[in-house]
Amino acid sequence: MEIQVGKPDITTNLQVQNNKKMWEADSIAIIGASNDPLRIGGRPISYMLQRNYAGRIYPVNPKQETVQGLKAYPDVDSLPETPEIAIIAVSSRMVIKAVEDLGKRGTRLAVILSAGFSEVGEEGRLMQEALIATAKKYGIRVLGPNTLGFYDDRQGLFSTFSSAFELYWPLPGSIAIASQSGAFALHIFCSARNRGIGIPLCVTTGNEADINVADAMIDMVLDPQIQVIGVYLEGLSNADKFIEALRLAKQYRKPVVVMKAGRSEIGQMAAQSHTASIAGDDAVFNAVLEEYAAVRAYSPDEFLDIAYMATKKIYPENNALGVITVSGGAGILISDAAEDLNLPMPELEQNAQASLKEALSFAAVKNPVDCTAQVINQPELADQFLSTMLDTQQYPSILAFFAHAAGTASIEAKLRPELKKAVDKHPDHLFALSIIAEKDTIARYEADGFSVFEDPIRATKAIHHMGVLGTAFARPDALIPFEKKTVAALASTPDEAQAKLILEEAGLQVIPEGIAHDAAEAARLADKFGFPVVMKILSPDIKHKSEIGGVILNVSSIAEVHESYALLLQRAAEKAPSANITGILVAKQVNNAVECIMGVKNDPVFGPVAMFGLGGIHVEVLKDVVLHRCPFSPETARKLILSIRSAAILQGVRGKPAVDIDGLAEQLSRLSVFAAQTQEQIQSVEVNPILAVPGVKGCYIADALIEV
Amino acid sequence: MEIQVGKPDITTNLQVQNNKKMWEADSIAIIGASNDPLRIGGRPISYMLQRNYAGRIYPVNPKQETVQGLKAYPDVDSLPETPEIAIIAVSSRMVIKAVEDLGKRGTRLAVILSAGFSEVGEEGRLMQEALIATAKKYGIRVLGPNTLGFYDDRQGLFSTFSSAFELYWPLPGSIAIASQSGAFALHIFCSARNRGIGIPLCVTTGNEADINVADAMIDMVLDPQIQVIGVYLEGLSNADKFIEALRLAKQYRKPVVVMKAGRSEIGQMAAQSHTASIAGDDAVFNAVLEEYAAVRAYSPDEFLDIAYMATKKIYPENNALGVITVSGGAGILISDAAEDLNLPMPELEQNAQASLKEALSFAAVKNPVDCTAQVINQPELADQFLSTMLDTQQYPSILAFFAHAAGTASIEAKLRPELKKAVDKHPDHLFALSIIAEKDTIARYEADGFSVFEDPIRATKAIHHMGVLGTAFARPDALIPFEKKTVAALASTPDEAQAKLILEEAGLQVIPEGIAHDAAEAARLADKFGFPVVMKILSPDIKHKSEIGGVILNVSSIAEVHESYALLLQRAAEKAPSANITGILVAKQVNNAVECIMGVKNDPVFGPVAMFGLGGIHVEVLKDVVLHRCPFSPETARKLILSIRSAAILQGVRGKPAVDIDGLAEQLSRLSVFAAQTQEQIQSVEVNPILAVPGVKGCYIADALIEV
Structure with missing residues (x-):
């Protein structure tokens, strides 16, 4: 896959002559x-x-x-x-x-x-x-x-x-759908129509003998009346084209909302390699979406919630939620959901709190702000409260919970104009309203600038996704330029020492080590690295060194080096008499390190993908890993590393200092560049472990496996 | 809290004379x-x-x-x-x-x-x-x-x-709501009414000066027309009464659906003790719900989805889902969601597959079964396919996805009678239908026995919850009888050796250890336990033994015991000259063990609660713990232990054998009984670690702390 920069290549899409769309x-x-x-x-x-x-x-x-x-x-x-x-x-x-x-x-x-x-x-x-x-x-x-x-x-x-049009005709709107399933696309259309959401354009691609979903997506990006692109996928016949569509959508600031079926099945069919079996191809797909301004939905309702709110074209880069409510309970439920989503709900500034207390002594004013049912008697409180909150510039997004009250005709007449005042003063903000009302009433609030939801938790999730999109739109392209390279003399799968040498040449930091061919050389190496050292038997014929006692830890003196050298050869002679022993590996021993795993693998769909996680059960049992297409910068690597669930272990727990996260990021970035450079030659690299000691600068590859 | 068995004490509820309800x-x-x-x-x-x-x-x-x-x-x-x-x-x-x-x-x-x-x-x-x-x-x-x-x-x-009745009147139905928030309860009522769901009874309790939510719940359990009880809570003024309501609801086979606000806030205010700070009171609350037939919802939509489906009174004990669809894509999406929920979707039996293939050669027949749009031309396929699936007895629950098609008048007329045939033959099964249709059409399908949802994923989640309820209804009460006891001579916080003795007397298995008052006694103890041993300084005045070098591991011979004994006394004399040394603890050293943590704590709301998790980062970073009120049986303990996310580590990973899970369960159960017996005397017990070696029978408490 080539990295493309700048204006899209219009000839790749379906745009035809005379500026006519396909x-x-x-x-x-x-x-x-x-x-x-x-x-x-x-x-x-x-x-x-x-x-x-x-x-x-x-x-x-x-x-x-x-x-x-x-x-x-x-x-x-x-x-x-x-x-x-x-x-x-x-x-x-x-x-x-x-x-x-x-x-x-x-x-x-x-x-x-x-x-x-x-x-x-x-x-x-x-x-x-x-x-x-x-x-x-x-x-x-x-x-x-x-x-x-x-x-x-x-x-x-x-x-x-489709028989769907026996039920409904489309409404005007700015959402288009590109789908590999006809029945499912039309189900979404009907569900949207039922909610009053317009989907004026829908393309279902059937067998995709020629035009595929990505082609349709590109056409939708270039369609000026379309703002949000909904996609339903089962597989990808052309990943390059799909990436191009995502890249173009991000460039045009048009969000892509994706549903993809087959997580479980794909999980079962995951490839054999370690990195792949940990993550599953579905995780690679999610990593690709996260590179661009695309969010994944897991149910039709979630799909429509996101697409509907996205049509407002307001995607806060640093999202934070202000909540105003007539029910304390709803306010707390929304706070709970926001915390689950890592959507900040900062406390209202003190001055603003004081001003609200002055207006209504028994209001809760911290955020969530509870103006109580009093707002029904004094509708001007709605504008006053909202404007006070908005003027602090603390809340790019606002969720107002007015329950059924705002849906009754008598209250709507007084309340809606007050709410509109506040909205009109802040056209760059995102306004969601949680109410129960008839469709006509909802349409009037929508016309005023609100995205209207019955369920305040679904509103909260949609607001969260607008922030995810905002951050994505603001993020520069993650992939960095690189030049293809060939690793010389790489005929078959290299042994541990060779693999480490190759990585060292690629700029990665390998633990200080050397190959000794006699005990004196081993002693010189140990003396050079400093004690203690690890000594390992080196042989292309012995895959599992520790099983034959081929690894000795804590070698702490010149005398012990000599002893261990003899012992290793003796064990090899006893347990693997036919093995060709190419030497004894002497390596600096790193104690008290956090063990991390890094890997890169050529994904059959998306090309080289890098993986990072903590060693041991973190990867194997908890599957706490992060993935990203290669190659990427150290800054991107740092963000990836800090996004694993157990990042606290790297940042220091129980009073321990942090490990060198910048160092890890540098290594991961270099590995990603190496993977991109050598993708035609190397199938996968697994660095397991790479060691990082809390409070110590640097991190070192202790073992590595390269598959050609 | 007393354990109650048998018939409820009717005098505690709001039932009044002449069989009249409150x-x-x-x-x-x-x-x-x-x-x-x-x-x-x-x-x-x-x-x-x-x-x-x-x-x-x-x-x-x-x-x-x-x-x-x-x-x-x-x-x-x-x-x-x-x-x-x-x-x-x-x-x-x-x-x-x-x-x-x-x-x-x-x-x-x-x-x-x-x-x-x-x-x-x-x-x-x-x-x-x-x-x-x-x-x-x-x-x-x-x-x-x-x-x-x-x-x-x-x-x-x-x-x-409430002004809600300006919008709607209630519909007939069997759902009642008891709520601490008036505004929120009426929001739920309106949302339900909007979906055609009846809530004929709703009680909001305000300040709860007398009648609280639990009183209302009990009344609803005893109300023969009410089948499902929806509860909204912010706090509990009377936990005993709430437990009684849950117990009674389970006894009457009436599901309780709970929304509880304040997870995040409660999390912040969590108590200081280790066990509590790990889990937060909200986790204790969830553990209580899981003891009974109560499920927690996290949004109004989820709340109503569960309550709505629960009114069918079908709660499969061993749930499994059969899916029939007109869209392959929807079928896969449903399979993905079911896998996330651990809701089994077994493959259809071979004979049944063959029979379906015979009826429609291009159908997908494994489950999900895709009868394709052909069912619209041949509506009799609906009955044939469904009945074939149901006759295998593989699927207590069925989800049929018929998209918008089943909602159009022309297709409904032909399809609905065919679906009804299959439903009528299996009145004990749960039938959900995912379609888009007008309200009247939906009502007709509902009258035929279907629970109708637009979103197939929401339907799948609701079906999952019916299985959770079924399992809960079938489960005997978890709490077991016990007699209160007093631990003699327990004036202040006991030291490690005393704590272990107390637990040993309670039937728990402590690592073989003894207190030596001279080196010869230490040597005798070591010889008795077998080498290697651990030796620790014992003093009520030294809290952090390892900081002064007060713990020596790997003591491997009689000579080393003598050396270590002297060394420990020397270190104590140097580093803690004023400490009163009560002896040297000699304990068997257990290597290669999986470290587990068990704890019990008097929860201020729910009384003694037990906790189990794996040691180290599992508890502290990943918060992978399970909680349960005390006391409970070893069988319950076993289920709890196997329900942690990382249970695979106990069951054996990377070729390792399992640890003695039955042994751990026995210990956890005994600890839970001890906590119940001594709750008036002991505030908390933390066993950290308890050691279980893969492939070895038994598990041993290596350290324990008791707070009085």
Whole structure:
């Protein structure tokens, strides 16, 4: 994967000539058009007629004179003009012919609703390949096959046979959805519509024989009316394109909200290597999202909560929450949730507290601020309290809990204008309102600038995500430039000493050590490093040294070096008589260290990925690791290291001083650069442990394994 | 707290004579009645008139002839009969007089809506005390003061001034709410009503001067029309009563769903003792809920999801989920969520898979079962697929994801009867349906036996909670009988050796050790235990032995015992010359052990609580501990021990064998019994560490601290 900087390469997306978007068309043909508005070939026509599609609709059906009141044509050749887009709803065996006919006429996009391709086995897969070969020949792009299609309600263009539109039409809005599942995308659409949230554009990609979700995402980023991009994924056919879409979205300050299915299954199928089995590919995927301005949702409700609030385009970089409430209980519940999310709720400044107390002596004024039901008798308190809180500049985000009260007509009439005053004075702030009300009432509060939620905890979580996005938008690209390199003389898997040498050449700090070929040399090395030292048998034929007694710790004198040297050779001769002994490794012994693990691994989807964690049970049992694509800077590495759950151990617990976290960060960054440089040569590197002593500068690789 | 077994003591609850419930009344007076239906003294009358309350309403107001069309009375004395319940809505200074007047006439319950009591400071607190003294004198029960009151819509009885009823009236149902927050309870009511969920009874307890949430809970358990009890808590004024309510609810198989505010605050104010600072009181509260059939919700939506599904009265003891879907993507998302929740989704039996494949060759049949959109063309597949799954007896719970399709009129007409067939054949199973539909459509599916959710992940979580409840209902009471005991001669905090002796007498297993008063005795002890041994200085005056070199490990021979004995005395003489040395502790040294921590502590709210965790960072950094009230059996202890996140370390990691978990459980149970027996004498016991060696039977207390 190449690192791209600067303006996007527009040729990689679906934008077509004349500044027209892929989904835009003045004319559309339906191959296999049906008179029955409930059939696959009938629904798109019926929907477009109902939504007053302004372009020209050309039903193609050799057996009909008219279709749903429109003139029908026997074949593609007889159409009076080249349709910009064609919907194909004929049986799978007739699809290739249709694509060829359309391609010859110069149609831009074929939306192939027909199923029976790669999803049904080998024969279908071959037919899909032939289909794509035909499409490529004529330069016609393909959505599908086996897709539920797309809709763009801004044009009234419905290239889909979903039955969802029997229930609802889309509302105007700025959220678009790109999805690998048709049924699920339309479920989200309906759920959004039910809540009054508009999704004017939705693309479902079916078998992704040509256009994939990432293509659709890029198109949505470049669509000026779209502000938030919702994505549903099951797998990635093109990770580079997906990364490009994320990068572009971040550049355009458009948040991406992702649902991805298959965490559990992928977990089971995780690769064998240590690093991968610890984390699972799903963790790599999350690490990629965190690099960009993308957040992951784990349920449809969470997905919509985030997307809905994101349409406000307010993403606080340093988020903090101010809460105003009519219920002390709700205020405490919100505080609990905010603490769980690490969303700060700083105490209101003293002056402001005093001013609120003056206005209402029995109010709680610290934050959460409880203006009590008194705000219903004195609605002007709403503006006064909110404005006082906002004027302190402490709270980029505000959550107001007014329960059912704000939903009743009599109270809304008095309260809403007061709330609006405060909002209007601070258009750069995020305002959420937790109330129960009818849809019309909610719409009025929304028009005033509030994001409205019934559940205050869901509101709190959405506010939290806006802060995550704000931080992400502000963060410079994490990946740094690098040059490819080749590690010389690296034929097979290197032994421990060789692996350490390679890492040392890459700028990493290995524990002082040397290979001795006689006891005197061992003694010289030990004297050079200082006592105590560790002595280990070195042999490409002995994988598990400690099992044959091949590691001796705490060697504390010249005499003990001589003894240990002889002992190691003796043990090797006894326990592994056929092993080729290449020497005795003498290494400085580091006591009282915190053991850390660093690793890099070529992820099959996302390329080199680095891992950091604490040694022992932290990695193996608790899976407390952090991942990031390579290569990255020491600053990024530092943030990663401090983001593990047990970071307190590195920062010093029980009165111990911190370890050299900057040193660890430097090492991790260098390892990430090395991984990127050598990704075509080296499959994985595991540094386990790297030792960092509390209160001591520096950290040292004590063991390393490189897989080629 | 006494352990209660068998039938509840009915006299402790609010049930009154003639089998009438506390909230039931044929006559009700409103002291401070108002003509204005929007005022505190006017709303209850207005609501009861609108809801056709069948009893007699007596407005009391000396200035009015009539109130809202009803004959008004100048005072309590002039009422034509004794009102069973009275609502008091006069200024705080007039409340005591009103209670006295009512008490004299024999009114049963006063609902004091008036504020201005303990919530406003010392003067109010004293007035509240006087109020309660008056009430006690006449035997009149009090709800409040400073309460939003209660409603029981089954009678049309509205003893509340909440404005929520401007928006909605309650629906029939079997959920009741007992809440310490009025505003929050009514928020929940409105949110439920908005979803079509009925809450016919709601009691808010205000200042809890007399009736508290636990009283209300007990009343709800004994109310035959109530099936699910929702509770909102901020604190507990009477933990014994709360436990009694939980115990009674479990006995009656009525689930309790709890929201409790103040996790973060309580965390900050956690007690100083080690055990408490690790866990926080909130963890003790959760441990108490887990003892009974109570689940905790962390947001209003989660609260309602659980309560709503619980009204079905189906709580699978060994829950497992079968999923049928029209969207492969949704199926995978549900599987992911189920795995997160440890909710099993076993693969469908092979025969059943074959049968489904025969019916629909391209269906996915393992579980999740994907019957694809084909079910819309062939609705009989719904019954066929579901029945095949159910007949295997693999799935006590079923989640069917039919997206928006099942919500459209044309599809509902064909699909719903097919689904109903399957449900009707299995009335003991839990059926959830994830669809998008209008409220009327949802109501029809609900009438057929489905719990209906828009979000399939929320449905999955609710199903998970039904299993948690099922397991809880099936579990026998965890607390076991015990007799109080007194530890003889326990004047002040005992030293390590004394603490261990006390625990040994309580049946716990202490590491073999003895006190030597000369080197020869030390040598005899060492010889008896076997080498190596640990030797420690013993002195009530030396708290931190290791700081003065007062602990010597790895003493491996008789000669070394003599050397170490002298060395310890020498160090004590040098570093702590004034200390009274009571001997030298000689103990067997246990190597390669897993270090565990056990503790018991008198919780100020819930009495003796036991804690178990792994030593070191597990407790201090990761807070991976489990808590349970004392005393409990070894079986319970075993379950607790295996429920820590890092239980894998006890069960054996990296090829190591397991430690003696039964042995640990036995010790933990004995410690819990000891804590219960001695709770009036001993404040806390901390056993840190207790050592368990992988592959070795037994576990041994290596150090212990008892606080009196």
